[in-house]
Amino acid sequence: MIGSERLLLSGNEAVALAMTSAGITLGTGYPGTPSTEILENFSARGGRAQWSPNEKVAFEVALGAAYGGARSVVTMKHVGVNVAADPLFTAAYTGVPAALILISADDPGMASSQNEQDNRHYAVAAGVPMIEPSDSQEAHDFFLHAVAVSERWHIPVLFRMTTRVCHSKTIVTTGLKQEPETPAPPAYTRSIRERVMIPAYARPAHRRLRQKLAEIAESNEASPLNTRTDGVRTLGIISSGIAAMHVREVAPDASFLKLGTTYPLPMGIIKRFAESVDRCVVVEEGDPYLADSIRAAGVRVDAKPDMYRFGELNVGRVRRILANDTSPEEPVPSGKPPQLCKGCPHRVVFEAFRDLGCIVAGDIGCYTLGVLPPFEAMDTCVSMGASITVGLGLRHVLPREQAVKVVSVIGDSTFAHSGLSGLVEMVYNPPATGHVVVIVDNGTTAMTGQQEHPGTGRTLDHEPTGKLVFEDIARAMGIKEVHVIDPLKEEGEFARLLAGTLAKEQPAVLITRRPCLLAAGKIRAYEQRDLQQKEACDANGK
Amino acid sequence: MPTGSDVVNVVIAGLGGQGVIKASDILAEVAFRAGHDVKKSELHGMSQRGGSVSSDVRFGNKVWSPMVPFGCADYLVVLSSDQLEVNRHVLKKNGVTLPAELVDVSRLGSPRCVNVALLGALSTHLEFTEGLWNAAIRSGFPEKLHEMNIMAFQLGRMSTKTAQ
Numbered sequence: 001m002i003g004s005e006r007l008l009l010s011g012n013e014a015v016a017l018a019m020t021s022a023g024i025t026l027g028t029g030y031p032g033t034p035s036t037e038i039l040e041n042f043s044a045r046g047g048r049a050q051w052s053p054n055e056k057v058a059f060e061v062a063l064g065a066a067y068g069g070a071r072s073v074v075t076m077k078h079v080g081v082n083v084a085a086d087p088l089f090t091a092a093y094t095g096v097p098a099a100l101i102l103i104s105a106d107d108p109g110m111a112s113s114q115n116e117q118d119n120r121h122y123a124v125a126a127g128v129p130m131i132e133p134s135d136s137q138e139a140h141d142f143f144l145h146a147v148a149v150s151e152r153w154h155i156p157v158l159f160r161m162t163t164r165v166c167h168s169k170t171i172v173t174t175g176l177k178q179e180p181e182t183p184a185p186p187a188y189t190r191s192i193r194e195r196v197m198i199p200a201y202a203r204p205a206h207r208r209l210r211q212k213l214a215e216i217a218e219s220n221e222a223s224p225l226n227t228r229t230d231g232v233r234t235l236g237i238i239s240s241g242i243a244a245m246h247v248r249e250v251a252p253d254a255s256f257l258k259l260g261t262t263y264p265l266p267m268g269i270i271k272r273f274a275e276s277v278d279r280c281v282v283v284e285e286g287d288p289y290l291a292d293s294i295r296a297a298g299v300r301v302d303a304k305p306d307m308y309r310f311g312e313l314n315v316g317r318v319r320r321i322l323a324n325d326t327s328p329e330e331p332v333p334s335g336k337p338p339q340l341c342k343g344c345p346h347r348v349v350f351e352a353f354r355d356l357g358c359i360v361a362g363d364i365g366c367y368t369l370g371v372l373p374p375f376e377a378m379d380t381c382v383s384m385g386a387s388i389t390v391g392l393g394l395r396h397v398l399p400r401e402q403a404v405k406v407v408s409v410i411g412d413s414t415f416a417h418s419g420l421s422g423l424v425e426m427v428y429n430p431p432a433t434g435h436v437v438v439i440v441d442n443g444t445t446a447m448t449g450q451q452e453h454p455g456t457g458r459t460l461d462h463e464p465t466g467k468l469v470f471e472d473i474a475r476a477m478g479i480k481e482v483h484v485i486d487p488l489k490e491e492g493e494f495a496r497l498l499a500g501t502l503a504k505e506q507p508a509v510l511i512t513r514r515p516c517l518l519a520a521g522k523i524r525a526y527e528q529r530d531l532q533q534k535e536a537c538d539a540n541g542k
Numbered sequence: 543m544p545t546g547s548d549v550v551n552v553v554i555a556g557l558g559g560q561g562v563i564k565a566s567d568i569l570a571e572v573a574f575r576a577g578h579d580v581k582k583s584e585l586h587g588m589s590q591r592g593g594s595v596s597s598d599v600r601f602g603n604k605v606w607s608p609m610v611p612f613g614c615a616d617y618l619v620v621l622s623s624d625q626l627e628v629n630r631h632v633l634k635k636n637g638v639t640l641p642a643e644l645v646d647v648s649r650l651g652s653p654r655c656v657n658v659a660l661l662g663a664l665s666t667h668l669e670f671t672e673g674l675w676n677a678a679i680r681s682g683f684p685e686k687l688h689e690m691n692i693m694a695f696q697l698g699r700m701s702t703k704t705a706q
Binding site: 008111112135163164167168169170171242245246248249314315316332333334335336337338339340341366369 | 557558567570571574579580581582583584585591592593594596605606607608609611612614624625627628629630631
């Protein structure tokens with residue numbers, strides 16, 4: 001055990017620190033606010049971390065590592081879990097010989113997301129235990145606990161954080177908790193009936209999973225992650241996550257049950273607590289997950305009014321919840337919205353869409369800002385990769401004069417994430433009027449803070465690696481109309497190319513390639529470094 | 543206040559790229575080094591694209607919520623004058639506003655130092671020693687930027703003294 005140290009850390013930094021002390025062998029993920037800094041910090045601390053093309057891939061790589069006996073972590077934002085849900089549900093059946101922690105960073109209030117889905121439901125749906133910290137200290141300590149739970153029951157654990165836990169900086173004192181035992185070195189042990197989910201083996205696996213969850217539920221009744229503070233008898237509050245912090249500020253005298261193990265719920269503790277107070281209120285951010293579960297178990301509690309299901313909670317809103325105040329909330333003045341940077345290479349693309357009257361199926365990234373003035377050149381934005389496929393659907397059914405105006409626009413990182421299967425669809429089921437996919441390639445995952453991706457040819461820590469070349473892939477798929485241009489090289493060139501390509505009514509891919517303004521300096525430095533290394537190697541005859 | 547009257551609430555507001563987050567990091571670091579409980583919170587994501595950014599710093603004996611409740615900010619530091627009105631609701635009655643106009647930008651080594659200069663102005667209201675501030679500023683920037691930012695801090699510190 002290391003000595004005690006007092007640090008000021010974000011929740012993400014605290015998790016990265018705990019990953020290091022827990023001996024995590026591999027961290028995988030896909031960048032997504034508010035989860036991104038976990039792997040970056042783990043890597044900076046010397047941990048092995050890598051970006052995957054998408055969350056399903058990241059989950060499966062981490063799962064394979066766990067099957068191999070290595071402690072593994074996979075990080076993503078809430079919507080990423082939708083992408084990774086397929087392996088998650090069955091990994092719950094197979095279990096894992098070494099710890100596998102899925103970190104889901106939810107974004108209530110949608111600071112930087114397309115929805116505010118509440119991923120606590122995933123723990124119930126998949127049947128994996130869930131642990132929720134409410135500040136950086138807990139992010140650190142609870143993570144170590146999650147590793148222990150995962151290895152005691154050989155089950156993946158959902159570690160659910162939210163924006164304010166991920167990004168708020170609070171004080172962490174290390175060395176308070178027993179560090180987990182050093183893991184055994186990875187080694188493969190064959191266990192066909194546990195790992196190969198044919199129906200004959202999956203049926204007993206489902207029964208094993210339910211048995212594990214029953215045992216974990218019992219263990220959670222005595223878990224140190226759930227803390228009860230007895231205050232006045234007139235008011236008791238049950239809470240978890242960041243909401244618990246607001247609650248303690250608003251009602252310091254109330255009796256308080258703070259839950260850290262939020263699936264399976266310690267229903268015995270909850271029942272005894274609710275019975276010990278005159279009025280018991282559940283204060284939670286997002287969906288009424290706790291309130292519904294507790295009521296379904298026959299325990300009488302007050303839930304928050306439905307109006308507080310929307311957006312983040314804060315001290316003021318928690319005060320209103322406790323007062324059962326459903327009067328309209330005063331609107332908060334809206335600040336200046338973000339916009340595409342002056343000189344951003346994406347601007348040219350959206351100007352052309354606007355001027356040509358395109359119907360634009362959009363995607364997720366900085367370029368989604370093309371929906372705002374002065375462009376207003378985006379018609380749909382749903383999920384990663386949906387630009388290509390939604391665009392194809394529109395082309396299939398719209399009247400010809402509208403169909404010929406449909407374009408799909410997708411960023412480079414998003415294309416590597418979920419665009420490939422959309423291109424396959426375009427080749428396999430081409431619309432009668434063809435289609436135009438524009439890949440706006442700015443050489444980085446700009447939106448989340450300039451992370452690398454398979455198209456940059458550099459790893460998470462910016463070292464050279466294999467590179468995915470989009471135009472080669474498009475051509476290899478049999479797409480004949482493939483063009484690559486620098487959108488800023490010649491004024492009006494992109495608009496002319498787009499108009500010409502639309503008129504051809506063929507499946508087409510246009511790639512606008514120019515580095516993001518904010519990342520260009522760093523990209524140039526990496527490229528120069530790699531070139532110098534290559535020249536040095538060539539000179540040495542290697 | 544339920545948090546105990548000892549908790550000091552500061553909100554720093556501005557536009558993406560002005561160094562709002564950097565300024566709040568330095569303030570939080572100062573309070574941390576002074577031995578206080580500290581919480582700091584902001585929303586990332588779209589912050590580099592020129593939109594509104596604000597960051598909350600709270601410190602004292604014990605801080606619960608990381609977000610400054612509306613109407614509870616003791617100090618509102620505003621790096622861009624157009625961000626004053628959209629953030630005024632956070633200020634408590636008799637709360638102090640520290641606008642960018644407090645510092646003479648032409649006397650700064652770079653207009654990018656307005657954030658640190660305003661920390662200098664804020665510092666005259668807080669208990670922390672100059673040594674703590676200097677150490678936190680040094681820990682927040684690469685060495686080549688130390689001198690420029692320490693000077694910006696001094697300029698801001700002087701400006702309020704004359705204003706008062």
